[in-house]
Amino acid sequence: MTAPKRMLYVLTSHDVLGDGGRPTGFHLGETVQPWLIACAAGYEVDFASVMGGKPPMIGHDLDRAEETAFLADADVRDKLDHTLTPEEVDASRYAGVFFVGGHGTMWDFRGNARLESTARSIYEAGGVIAAICHGQAALVDLTLSDGSYLVAGKALTAFSNEGEAARGLTDVVPFSLQSMLEARGAVYSCAPDRTAHVVVSERLVTGQNPASAPELGRRMVALLGQ
Secondary structure, eight states: OOOOSEEEEEEOOOOEETTTTEEOOEEHHHHHHHHHHHHHTTOEEEEEESSOBSOOEEOOOTTOHHHHHHHHOHHHHHHHHTBBOGGGOOGGGOSEEEEOOOTTHHHHTTTOHHHHHHHHHHHHTTOEEEEETTGGGGGTTOBOTTSOBTTTTOEEOOSOHHHHHHTTOTTTSSSOHHHHHHHTTOEEOOOSTTSOOEEEETTEEEESSGGGHHHHHHHHHHHTTO
């Protein structure tokens, strides 16, 4: 596949976990590990978010030097402070799109027609779609040009019902991610909670949780032939 060496990372703009007031946002660890691998393979990464501008963030581990360095990088900081809106994204520029997790995605990724159009265009042009943890919310209603669900018949993973229950969030999130993906025809699998698990099906790469981020990054780059 001949494609621009460029990837799009999509982040949530939703900052509150249900009605309880607990903060949420895009997960930093799930962003940094794939980003490091993409950059090492020569890819330029752009960032978009549902509302554009500076998105809310969670998951910064102060003991992880690579996360602190990522946030200190002037180019990264500028891109995160001024993320593209979905309407500003030109899908033809990207070889792959990565939907980063964080619980906020459960409120603003699903059913976003512009994000779906971007992902569909990239995929049908021969590109790769990746998603991790709750980022798969973007895939629930995503259809291809023939009207079929992207995930139908594909093996994948995502944050599990077990994981949601273990955190007391089953009745907080607006829907069950695992169950909705299964209802769309996805062949779902998961590992024990907090265990890395990555699934590749055709040109779809999915990771279950933050621990899956490095392997997801490697598999995404490998599918792109770099």
